[in-house]
Amino acid sequence: MLSMHLAALTGALPDGLDDALDLVGGFDDAVTHGLGRVGEPEAAAIEALAAALSAAPLGPSAAEAAAKVASGSASEEGLGVLAAGRAALLGAVHDALLDRFDTAVGRARAAWDEPAPVPASGANLLAGARSWLHEVAVTGWRGVSHDLVAAVDPTVEALLAEPSLRRVAMLMDGLAAELRASSPVATMARVPARRWGDLWSRAMLLTWQDGAPAGPGEQVSGRLLPLGVDVHEHPTGVQAQVHGVLESGGTRRLVRASVSAGKVDTIVGPAVWGVLDAFPVLLAALAGHRAVEIDGMTLLPGGDLLWSEEQAEAGEPADPFATARLQLDDATAPPVPPLERHPVRIAEPVLLEDYRIDGSDLVIDDHRLRVELGNLPGSGPLTPELVAASRACVGLVRWDAAGWSLRPLAVQATVKKKPVVAHGGDWALGPTDPKIVKAQARSGDAVTVLRERAGRLLRK
Amino acid sequence: MSNEDADDLAWERSAVVRVTPSAKARKLAKVPFVEMAGGRLQGVVSSGSDIARVYVSSIAAETHAFSCSTNNNRRCGGLGGSYMCKHLDALLKEAVLQYGAERVAAYLGVEAGPGGDVAGALDGTESADNPAATVFNRFLRHLAYLELPARPAPVPEMQWFPAGAVG
Ligand SMILES: [Zn+2]
Numbered sequence: 001m002l003s004m005h006l007a008a009l010t011g012a013l014p015d016g017l018d019d020a021l022d023l024v025g026g027f028d029d030a031v032t033h034g035l036g037r038v039g040e041p042e043a044a045a046i047e048a049l050a051a052a053l054s055a056a057p058l059g060p061s062a063a064e065a066a067a068k069v070a071s072g073s074a075s076e077e078g079l080g081v082l083a084a085g086r087a088a089l090l091g092a093v094h095d096a097l098l099d100r101f102d103t104a105v106g107r108a109r110a111a112w113d114e115p116a117p118v119p120a121s122g123a124n125l126l127a128g129a130r131s132w133l134h135e136v137a138v139t140g141w142r143g144v145s146h147d148l149v150a151a152v153d154p155t156v157e158a159l160l161a162e163p164s165l166r167r168v169a170m171l172m173d174g175l176a177a178e179l180r181a182s183s184p185v186a187t188m189a190r191v192p193a194r195r196w197g198d199l200w201s202r203a204m205l206l207t208w209q210d211g212a213p214a215g216p217g218e219q220v221s222g223r224l225l226p227l228g229v230d231v232h233e234h235p236t237g238v239q240a241q242v243h244g245v246l247e248s249g250g251t252r253r254l255v256r257a258s259v260s261a262g263k264v265d266t267i268v269g270p271a272v273w274g275v276l277d278a279f280p281v282l283l284a285a286l287a288g289h290r291a292v293e294i295d296g297m298t299l300l301p302g303g304d305l306l307w308s309e310e311q312a313e314a315g316e317p318a319d320p321f322a323t324a325r326l327q328l329d330d331a332t333a334p335p336v337p338p339l340e341r342h343p344v345r346i347a348e349p350v351l352l353e354d355y356r357i358d359g360s361d362l363v364i365d366d367h368r369l370r371v372e373l374g375n376l377p378g379s380g381p382l383t384p385e386l387v388a389a390s391r392a393c394v395g396l397v398r399w400d401a402a403g404w405s406l407r408p409l410a411v412q413a414t415v416k417k418k419p420v421v422a423h424g425g426d427w428a429l430g431p432t433d434p435k436i437v438k439a440q441a442r443s444g445d446a447v448t449v450l451r452e453r454a455g456r457l458l459r460k
Numbered sequence: 461m462s463n464e465d466a467d468d469l470a471w472e473r474s475a476v477v478r479v480t481p482s483a484k485a486r487k488l489a490k491v492p493f494v495e496m497a498g499g500r501l502q503g504v505v506s507s508g509s510d511i512a513r514v515y516v517s518s519i520a521a522e523t524h525a526f527s528c529s530t531n532n533n534r535r536c537g538g539l540g541g542s543y544m545c546k547h548l549d550a551l552l553k554e555a556v557l558q559y560g561a562e563r564v565a566a567y568l569g570v571e572a573g574p575g576g577d578v579a580g581a582l583d584g585t586e587s588a589d590n591p592a593a594t595v596f597n598r599f600l601r602h603l604a605y606l607e608l609p610a611r612p613a614p615v616p617e618m619q620w621f622p623a624g625a626v627g
Contacts, residue, residue: 025473146499157601160608171617180497181480192479193472195620202617232618235483236605239618260615262608265483265495266558272623278610300614307612344475344619375478377623401474407622442487447606449488454603456512 001105001350001397006367008104009397010404017096020089021401023049027086028197034140035074043070046082053085076134080208083201090198091341097399098336101348110253112335114215114301125162128155129172130207133200141196144185152176160262168206170260174234175199194401198344209339215301222248223315224255224292224305225323226285227349228394228409229425231272231377235265238272240425242282243349243396243409245327246294246305252331254349257282257305267446269378270431274447281312286425291315303334320410320423324351324394347396352406357388362406370405372398380424381433382408389413389420476622483558491554493599496521496567501555502595504531505547515547516592516599521568524584529592542585552579 001009026045033042043066050066053059062085065078102109132152139148156176159169175196182188226244233239239260246255259282261275276283285292293313298306328351336345352362352369361368373384387393390411398405410423431437471477492514494503502518507530515536517528528536528547538545555564561576570581 021473028472146497150498153601157604160605163609163611166611166613167615167617170615171620174617174621178479190468190472192474192477195475195477195479198475199617199620206617231623232615232621233482233623234618234621237615237618237621238623239615241614241618256614258614258618259610259612260618261610262605264602264605266486266488268482268485271485275606276610279612302614304614340616342475345616347619372622375622375624379623400476401470439485443485444487444489446485446488450492450603451606453492454606457600458603458607 001352003364003367005105006364006369009101010367010369013100014096017093020093023052024086024089025194028193031137031197031200032141032191032193034138034143035069036138037072038069046070049082049085053088056088058085058088074138076130079134079137080204083204086201087205090343094341094343094345097343098346101346101397105350107333109333110335112338125158125165126207129159129168129203133204133207137200141185141191144179144183146183149176149179149183168203170237171199171203171206173236175203177235217298217300217306219296220246220248220299221295222246224294225318225327227320227323228423229286230347230396230407230409231379231424233272236262238263238275240276242286245323245331252327254331254333255299255303255305257307259307264450270427270436270440271446272379273428279307279309281309281314282307283428284314286428289317289319289423291318302337302340320394321392321412343399346399349394350397351394353392370402372405372407376408377424379427381422381426382411382424386411386413386420386422389415476620486554486557491550493602494551494555494558495598496559497598500591501564501568502591503551504599505550516595517547517551518591518595519548519568519582519584520587524568524582525587526584527587527590527592529590531596533592539586549579
């Protein structure tokens with residue numbers, strides 16, 4: 001990413017964007033208040049959201065759902081329609097933002113040509129989840145109590161036990177954990193209305209669409225060159241999302257490979273890699289900066305490799321910075337599956353060089369990009385100091401209410417006049433920093449301790 | 461609008477914000493499980509002498525009423541009226557390590573004393589009812605997360621949960 005790219009990215013956004021986000025904000029405030037007893041402003045906000053969709057296929061049912069909410073009789077189906085309407089607005093925001101990014105940096109992106117996934121049949125488990133989501137929205141975030149949060153426990157437990165429902169299960173689990181820690185929500189100084197609105201509406205949609213992959217995908221073979229890993233975690237789940245370039249049959253494509261596992265809240269920092277030990281080839285590629293030879297693995301239409309260790313083999317050393325310098329500009333980005341269109345999904349790998357760090361901003365000429373220094377994961381060696389001392393960075397361009405930002409995945413820095421290279425996945429096979437090794441030895445191996453307990457208590 | 465109000469509004473309008481700080485790593489051998497849930501600080505404490513036995517301990521957030529018993533529902537011999545047993549002491553100590561004194565104190569509705577002492581601020585007595593069965597089930601559920609089969613397909617929803625989420 002050069003100065004001109006940064007300038008084009010961070011320029012003023014189209015007006016329509018703020019309008020759409022305001023409509024979403026109004027809806028979110030209404031859910032904070034509770035849809036069971038809406039007042040004038042809440043009813044107006046929901047009607048405005050429905051009105052914005054009047055030209056869409058969803059329009060008539062959204063208007064009907066809004067009227068029902070206004071009269072104090074929000075149905076599950078109606079809330080599902082409103083969740084879909086909210087998602088459609090954010091989908092449009094996503095499209096505008098991603099188009100801005102692609103245009104600014106000149107990234108080629110393949111077109112989506114798969115059919116949208118078929119809605120799920122609506123199994124009992126999903127009905128249970130939907131019913132709780134309905135109750136929460138009717139109550140409003142402000143009214144959420146210990147009892148209402150506890151009521152979802154059996155549902156989440158049952159969802160987690162069904163592997164095909166893992167998406168909605170991990171999402172509901174993460175939301176429930178935040179609500180549990182925040183209960184009673186009435187005592188919170190401020191409510192994360194957009195965030196919980198996002199989690200609520202995606203969960204609501206997944207109770208109808210169950211989260212099966214969009215389209216069957218294709219079999220690919222070739223060489224995966226990792227660029228870096230983005231780690232996602234809530235108290236009871238972790239996902240390692242590897243971004244890379246797939247060289248296959250003369251083409252170069254940007255792909256992601258995401259693996260996830262259950263964990264508990266006391267498994268944090270470098271220990272999270274321990275629960276992902278079912279993926280030794282992938283973790284070794286991250287820790288060792290190696291390519292992976294791929295043989296007949298499924299690539300989903302949204303650019304996600306359906307990771308299979310059997311179809312992966314450790315390859316030659318491959319420096320992610322070299323991959324970023326030599327391959328990133330020519331790689332084609334995947335289209336985004338229709339149901340995943342949301343600004344939070346934007347995580348575009350880029351290489352930045354010849355910049356300076358000013359506070360929490362990365363600066364090239366007069367153009368600034370905020371660096372996410374506050375959430376560098378404890379699972380890797382990246383620190384704010386290293387980023388501040390860096391002269392090259394592979395990272396993900398993201399967007400949130402505060403605008404565009406960069407999430408560093410790897411840096412090349414100069415510390416005490418010596419070159420230092422740090423990648424977020426360097427500790428995937430265990431920490432390499434003696435200080436961290438010592439700290440881990442002191443606290444013991446959380447994964448081993450708990451797995452041993454689980455073995456004794458759950459399988460006796 | 462003041463700067464503070466503007467910050468609050470931006471926070472309320474962000475998809476990725478930190479709602480609760482993540483727990484800290486701690487030694488799990490003695491107290492494998494601590495949580496603040498259902499209006500109680502509760503957890504499981506290993507018996508010092510018998511590897512097969514654990515104590516299930518809890519302190520109610522509102523009344524500070526406490527309980528401690530074995531997983532077979534036998535009342536802990538260390539309890540005495542308004543005195544907490546060593547298991548409850550251990551539970552509190554580990555909770556402070558895991559969540560920080562401030563969060564534990566806030567959950568229990570007290571102010572932490574110097575050095576993060578929470579126990580000294582509690583004035584409960586032994587609870588009339590014993591939630592041991594519920595708490596032990598929560599512990600089993602907690603452990604069951606480690607038995608979930610790992611998944612090789614994307615969970616796009618985890619984008620809302622970046623590691624070390626921003627404040
Ligand atoms: Zn005891």
